[in-house]
Amino acid sequence: MTDVEAPATGSLLKIQGLTKYFGTFAACSGIDLAIQPGEIHALLGENGAGKSTLVKMLFGVLQPSEGRILWDGRPVSIGSPGEARQLGIGMVFQHFSLFEALTVAENIALSMDPKIPLAKIAEEAASLSKAYGLPLDPNAHVADLSVGERQRIEIVRALLQNPKLIILDEPTSVLTPQEADKLFETLFKLRSEGRSVLYISHRLEEVQRICDRATVLRHGKVTGACDPKGETPASLARMMVGSDVASVHREAAANLGDVLIDVVNLSVPARTPFAVTLREIGLQVRAGEVMAIAGVAGNGQGELFDALSGEYPVADAEAIRLRGKPVGRTGINGRRLLGAGFVPEERHGHAAVSDMSLSDNLLLSRSQSDRAAFLTGGFAAIIRHDVIRSAAKRICQVMDVRKSGEDPAAGSLSGGNLQKFIIGRELDRQPSVLVVNQPTWGVDAGAASRIRQSLIDLARAGSAVIVISQDLDEIFEVATNIAVISEGRLSKPYPAAELTLERIGLLMGGIHDSTGHAGSPTAPHAGGVHAH
Amino acid sequence: MRIELERRAGASGLFAIVSPLLALALTLIFGAIMFWMLGKNPGHALYSFFIEPLLEVWSLHELAIKAAPLILIAVGLAVCYRSNNWNIGAEGQFTIGAITGSILPILVPQWHSVLVLPLMLIMGAIGGAVFAAIPALLKTRFNTNEILVSLMLVYIAQLFLDWLVRGLWRDPKGFNFPQSISFSTEAVLPEILSSGRAHWGIVFALVAAVAIWFMMRFMLKGFEVSVLGRSERAGRFAGFSGRRMVWFSMMLSGALAGLAGISEVSGSIGHLQPSISPGYGFTAIIVAFLGRLNPLGIIASGFVLALTYLGGEAAQLSIGVSDKVTRVFQGLLLFFVLSCDTLILYRVRVIFGAGRAPAARS
Structure with a gap:
């Protein structure tokens, strides 16, 4: 782990001791980060490491509890996404905010000054998308477009504001390898123009391939800053997870x-x-x-x-x-x-009910398949909470689910731990x-490898x-x-x-x-x- | 300076208990201000509104009479609301229950049997359930909004009752007053104690509240209600049917409202007349929320709201204000309950200066 301390002068964005508390929980604590003009800077970290909280503070969605943000060397407070855009920060979220029934141009117009005529926006969008190798038809309806094309809309929308820094949140998670390659070309072009990119990902190969510098977060703290090209995927993973990933x-x-x-x-x-x-x-x-x-x-x-x-x-x-x-x-x-056992994609509100306890969420998928064990009283179907709670405990032990408290709400678990529970809930039945x-x-990464191994073992x-x-x-x-x-x-x-x-x-x-x-x-x- | 609502990590157990009490306190404060603006002595007014009715045996009986329909209806509504079905038409189901329950004593008054009363109660419950099935049918078949449909059906039910007691069911010997014949003694819900008028309605209400509490707490059906109310998709994953839940919750709450309707008519009025409810069906919505949609909480909140009715009557006599004051109090209470509930999931933070808040260190 090499510490590449950027010179204080000349940084486009410099963060000093940025901290965000939710109640007493520090989602980000004392984060230092500097982004130079014209670099692609990776922000690496597991789920729950604080990446989203950090970029939300940079984009004005959340307000930091402590610390300073320096933009072009002077301290700024970013009160809203609008202020962030004015400074020259653009953001492409992981989950797109597009209206499927509207056209590309109409969607872009929604985030622009309402006085600009639609035709002008469509024209600018078309020329921008051509210039950056992001082919896009401004008159197409969003519903007809692939996810990759939808992402281009978001990127073009951000570029129209002429930003100096673009933040991309997990941009390749929805792309084919070919589409990802195209995106990388666009990012290289942005870099060659002297714009900076903050690239959030947990895909190590990608980060090594395209990023100039990387900052690694774990549990809300910076655990490493490095040149990713000088690291191996294993060494990056170690910084992210804190231990070797099986x-x-x-x-x-x-x-x-x-x-x-x-x-x-x-x-x-x-x-x-x-x-x-x-x-x-x-x-x-x-x-x-x-x-x-x-x-x-x-x-x-x-x-x-x-x-x-x-x-x-x-x-x-x-x-x-x-x-x-x-x-x-x-x-x-x-x-x-x-x-048969089933595990849907969406954890919250489909595979699990966020504000119900883990034991209730165990009953969710197994009320009929385990009726004999979990219910009693025949037709009245009285829930045997004690049996279910001990079964939930067993699953948490087998799958190494880390949680606070005996039987916490599903929503209080991190994504990886909840997913381990949801998979374990089905594996427990040996479907x-x-x-x-x-x-x-x-x-x-840690939870992912465990989940994958358990699927292979089941087969x-x-x-x-x-x-x-x-x-x-x-x-x-x-x-x-x-x-x-x-x-x-x-x-x-x-x-x-x-x-x-x-x-x-x-x-x-x-x-x-x-x-x-x-x-x-x-x-x-x-x-x-x-x-x- | 700005005020920020910050989501708590989990629901605050403290505020789940404090919130209704805080709402009550705020209601009293604003009620006092209202009396002061009306030119009355706030202390005296609040005393005669909220304390005086509790000091005499007969008015405690009245309290039980008024609490009974509120609790019965509200526990049914709690199941509805927990399952994310918004039955606003309990007043209509109450009215129809009163009508269908009155069929026997009005159309066959010569039949004297111990069976009359149980049959009346069952028919009242069925009437309310069937009336609540209308919005359920329209919602499941045509995806209509149950809030609007059930609300509009209230006025249909009330006008239907009005038409019945002025026409078909009017007592021929009633000097043209718009009311039905009086029920025979077999058709009247008996009093519980000899000391006053309180009838079996309050017992039904308490039994229903405990039974629904048991269902929600211990039975798979209650779990189904909670899951479908929170996420229909997760409910589908569990193999529960959102559609069947619409039927179940609407008809259950309709049946309880219908039972409340016939209990009220049989136990405390003794005949049908154009107006049989001071808005129990609507006030029960407040009762349900003030009781945190928990049947045991609803028992307590039912008595609180019943007190606002009694207090309104008392205040009319003793301090000479309009009985509309009751409505104002109920409105204030609902408003404060809903806003105080925000504190369960959020904390209020006042932020001074440019976005730098005093950090809460752990």
Whole structure:
């Protein structure tokens, strides 16, 4: 860990001792950071390390409790995002704030001076997007655009303010490798113009590739400042996590057993105007197999999960079979009773209720599958809180869930710890079928590796596992076979060992392989992927 | 200087208890200011409003009579609100319950049996439940807003009652007064004690409150209510049906409001007339929130709100102010309850100078 102290003079942005308390909890404490003009500066850290709090203070969303922010060498107080923009700070949030029913230009106009005519904004946006290699049609409706294109809107929107510093929060988490490459080119161009970029990420390879300097946060404190190119991913991870991250261990594919998940010709019409229609999906997963479903966000992953879990049963009972039984029209608890477990993408308000305790959240997914143990009193269905609490405790121990208090509210746990609990809640039942959507989305490296290992272990013990993910590193770590979803269609599965990043990127970009349902995973030969 | 609301790490247990008391105190302070502006002695006025009614046995009975429908309706509403279904039409369900419960004593007054009273109560509950099923049906089928539908149905119910007692069900020997025949003794809910008028309504209310409390606290059904109220998506993940919950919560609260309606008519009025409620169905909304949507809390808040009715009547006589004062008090109370509840999840911080607050060190 080398300490690269930037010279005080000439810094575009300098932060001294910045601290933010929420109650007595210090989300950020005594943070020092300096950003030079014309550099891409990485802000690395696990979830809950204080990255978001820090950038929210820089963008005027939160007010610091202590410390100073120096902009161009003079102290400033940033009271609102508007003041931040005036100073020359632009921000691209991880979650976009766009109206899907409006056009690109209209969305941009919403954040601009209302006196500027729409046509002028559209023109400027078009020329800017061309100049920075961010192709964008100002008259397109946002609903029709991919996530990558939506991100471009946010970037162009920030660039229109002519900022000196652009903050990007986890920008590549939703992009294909090709789209990410394009984004990097844009960032290099911004740097060559003397603009600075504060780049928030937990993807170490990326940070090493594009960032000039990095500041690492852990538990709200700076634990390292370094030149990422002089570090290894392992040394960066150590700074982030504080200990060596266990690498996921996967043995060569074991003998595969019976087909436990059999999806044949599954088509589901879109429920809402902005949902994706699933078309003729075919998928077979055998005992002992981890089938990963790759794809860029918003290509039908959520809809596929809904259909597989039975939260929204489908019209054709035969379209989905679990352990040989047709379950298309069976609800989620009926499928759970057959031995299936499900982990949705969104932790808060879907997989868990934030302001309910962990034990209540355990009952949430298992009230029927564990009825005999968790409920009593027959029809009255009286909850046996003591039994559930001890089961929750057991899960927390097995999955190493760190929490404050005996049975805290789910919302008080960090993302990684809550996700470990949610996965552990299903693993505790030893499900013969597990469907997981985005198992490690926004989860710190330590928790992610633990979760991935547990998925592999489950498959090795003879379960069929489906992992829907946008994180290609994760997919290559856990998958025996990989299929790619794009615009509601699923490619045929490919053995993980035979796919390259580039090829998967092409499949994710919408180059379909229409063979769909394949009897058993076969190696893709030269004809497997068609170019345009 | 500016004032900032800062989210607490968790709900404050202290303020969950203090908030209703704080709201009560603020209501009293602003009530005193109101009396002072009306030219009355605030101390004397508040005394005759809130203390005097508690000093005599007969008025304690009146307190129980008024608390009964408030508690019965409010515990039903609490289930509704906890499940995120906003039944505002309990007043209508109360009225329809009173009407359907009165079918037997009005249409077959010659039938004398011990069965009459239980049947009346059941029919009242069913009437209220069916009336509450209308907004449930419209919500689940057409995605209408249950707040508007249930509220509008209140006026339909009230006008229907008005039409009945002025027309079809008017007592032929009643000198053209708009009221039905008086119920026979079998159809009258008996008094509990010989010392006053309080009838079995208050017992129903207490039993219902304890039963609903048990359900919410210990039964899977109560868990389902809480989950669906907080997040319908999580409820769906648990295998609970949001649609069925609309039916369940609306009809449960409708049934309890209907039971309150027939208990009130049978126990304390003895016949149907155009006006059978001083707004119990609406006041119960305040009761529900003042009681923190907790059935046991609702028992306490039901008595508090019942006191505002009694106090209003007393104040009319003793200090000569309009009984609209009751409404003002109830409004103040609801306003302060809702605003004080903010303190449970947020703390207020006053920030001086340019964004640098005195930090709370741990």
